Amino acid sequence: MSAQGDERKLLESIGGRPLDRRTFLMLGAAGAGALMLRAPPAGAAERVRTSARIVIAGAGAAGLATASRLAERLDGAKITLIDARKEHYYQPGFTLVGAGVKPASYVVSTTAEYVPGGVELIEERVAEFDPEGKRVVTESGRAVAYDYLVVATGLKLDYEAIPGMDVARIGRNGLGSIYHSPAAASATWGALQEFADKGGVGVFCRPATEMKCAGAPLKYTFITDDHLRRRGNRGKAELIYNANNKVLFSVPIVHEKVRMLFRDRGIKTHYDRVLQAIDPGRRIATFRSPEGTVEQPYDFINVIPPMRAPDAVRNSALRWQEGPWAAEGWMDVEKGNLRHKRFPEVFGVGDIAGVPKGKTAASVKWQVPVAVDHLVADIAGRKSDAVYNGYTSCPLITRLGRAMLVEFDYENNLVPSFPGVVAPLEELWVSWVMKTMALKPTYVSMLRGRA
């Protein structure tokens, strides 16, 4: 069979079936956003009887979605979720909060409301992973033994790695950082408004580490540009985007498109510049560049910190043992099924997974059913052929009211959900509508295991 035929077969086997026009028309555009976070089909419908002990470390998007799917597919399993945080954050909405489109309350709910029946929630942080002993230890010293472990701890925002950065000052004196929390995203919106009223130098950047939603730094640059234009102050401002390497986006065709849009919007771009330190009092950001250290004065900055695995994972045998991901501590999992390479009863899903693409909710929506199918197959004594191809999706906002619906896989292929209808590299209102209307309901359905 040809390579193309193979690829097609693979796509079909994992449910990555593009929609034809007619189906799209039947579905309706707004609701079609659900398919943006497409999931592979569920496996066998009948529940598998087992007394296995399954621990899920982390109750964010990946942990909750995993718990829901396991609870649905297993009968009699002892499923334990471990997470200290009582609030649940809808992180794809942080950019909208920082843009002034949604209030902070839009992204905050509670973990408890999504925990499926029959699943125990331990409201503590995991302090230690012991994969040899098949147990995890919580902060209070409680050891929880498991037969299967799903690590979904998410990642750690390493603000401390930027000398001078003080998260308590976010929102003041031009210092913004939408990633930190819903409150910080809201405070950043306050700082952006001041900047949009006055103008000056706006500085944007991204860290040199792996990061969640690599499109978000770009989106926020475009959003700032649009707010300035809407107030008639674009001429009073200089916007500078600092890329950590030689590209604006890891997918080459998307990089080229963003490069053209930045040129069109008059956004200056520096490559190979990584934020090293910040002086929030004097409003100076220090960047590392091939030419040495560069001091960049700013009137507004959106700080995005380096991102790493939480210490408990980073200090465990679960992380990559060599290469760049060892230092950052990401989990050493097979990229096609999220199973740990050395501990087969352990899976890593969501941001913690050391795989080449996508730390996004769209990735979670694909990863979770694949990992769950493999885990359930192990219990049932069969083999699963579910494959995660790296699919992820980024509704890249290019101005308020328009976005590009960029979807891609491990191989940097564009994999549009609506080929011929919603063009991936066009700034479209329909993509914005999906982002603002359909994504959150789809996300919540995913948490409940229904999408």
Next chain:
Amino acid sequence: MKELDAMVFLAVFQEMLGPLLWVLVLLAVGGIVAFLAVLAKERKIVSRRLVRSELLGLVGGALALVLMARVSSSGFTDAGGPADWFLIALVFGLGLAGTTVLVYALAGWKDALSGSR
């Protein structure tokens, strides 16, 4: 696959609209049934009533667009390509057709009950 897609869409629309989803479904089904019942009863289309319903339908279509813009935090200069015009036409069309059918059915039943026809 098809069935799964339908279930996913149902789940998403339930999350999006909550109980309003069922109100809308009831309204749509009830409106169509009432409309068909009027047609069956009268065995013709009353053109005068239809034209009036369609005029109100235009208002319904415009209102649907305003509602869509509000809930999606959009302005009226955001359309950027053919898919956008298609969505605008779809939303307007649904508002127009829905309002027309509902108004025609209501007016038909009003006429029937008041015995003017």
